[in-house]
Amino acid sequence: MRVLDLAPVIPVVAVREVAHAVPLARALLAGGLPVIEITLRTAAALDAVRAIVAEVPELTVGAGTICSTAQAEQAADAGAAFLVSPGATDRLLDAMQDCGLPFLAGTATASDMLRLLEREITEAKLFPAAAVGGLALLRSVSGPLPQLRFCPTGGVSPANAAQYLALPNVGCVGGSWLAPAEALAAGDWPRIEALARAAAALRPPSERGADRPAN
Ligand SMILES: O=C(O)C(=O)C[C@H](O)[C@H](O)COP(=O)(O)O
Numbered sequence: 334m335r336v337l338d339l340a341p342v343i344p345v346v347a348v349r350e351v352a353h354a355v356p357l358a359r360a361l362l363a364g365g366l367p368v369i370e371i372t373l374r375t376a377a378a379l380d381a382v383r384a385i386v387a388e389v390p391e392l393t394v395g396a397g398t399i400c401s402t403a404q405a406e407q408a409a410d411a412g413a414a415f416l417v418s419p420g421a422t423d424r425l426l427d428a429m430q431d432c433g434l435p436f437l438a439g440t441a442t443a444s445d446m447l448r449l450l451e452r453e454i455t456e457a458k459l460f461p462a463a464a465v466g467g468l469a470l471l472r473s474v475s476g477p478l479p480q481l482r483f484c485p486t487g488g489v490s491p492a493n494a495a496q497y498l499a500l501p502n503v504g505c506v507g508g509s510w511l512a513p514a515e516a517l518a519a520g521d522w523p524r525i526e527a528l529a530r531a532a533a534a535l536r537p538p539s540e541r542g543a544d545r546p547a548n
């Protein structure tokens with residue numbers, strides 16, 4: 334599985350109530366996004382991963398904000414299908430590779446990216462995308478490092494997502510706008526479904542993945 338080819342947008346969500354997890358997952362799926370990244374920033378996060386794995390198996394669930402070996406192991410034990418980290422230290426890369434799950438390690442500099450390429454890892458997160466250079470950074474690194482493909486996250490929004498997705502070294506983008514905190518708190522699943530539908534339409538499935546060389 335290539336994480337970058339699951340959907341044009343990976344919804345990044347901090348789930349505060351386990352009870353929100355399954356209706357949230359169903360709303361994203363109904364809107365056409367078959368993926369979610371649950372950030373391990375809340376006490377409910379691992380239970381939210383477990384609930385979605387058990388009850389919405391059509392959705393691919395990743396665990397985000399992986400910052401330690403223990404978190405990588407806990408996420409794998411909870412059934413996460415992929416891991417996402419904000420950075421790329423050697424210890425964290427070792428831990429994520431040891432789990433055997435696909436992962437997106439956070440990169441912000443050419444050195445971070447080279448650290449991944451030294452391990453023959455060619456999928457990465459760019460984080461925090463807008464703050465570290467956004468579109469200009471991605472265009473710049475595509476020259477020396479064309480084999481790397483990215484999921485820019487952090488400051489990506491409906492206003493700029495299409496511009497990111499148009500870059501050849503961008504496979505998908507990540508963002509928290511799909512599940513606003515107030516919509517989660519209010520249980521406004523139709524709103525989340527509508528946001529997912531708009532995001533899914535940013536690039537039709539026929540234009541994703543299949544025609545790209547495996548890397
Ligand atoms: O915690 C992590 O590991 C993350 O992945 C951070 C998130 O990607 C960003 O917080 C999302 O950024 P916004 O879409 O700008 O809200």
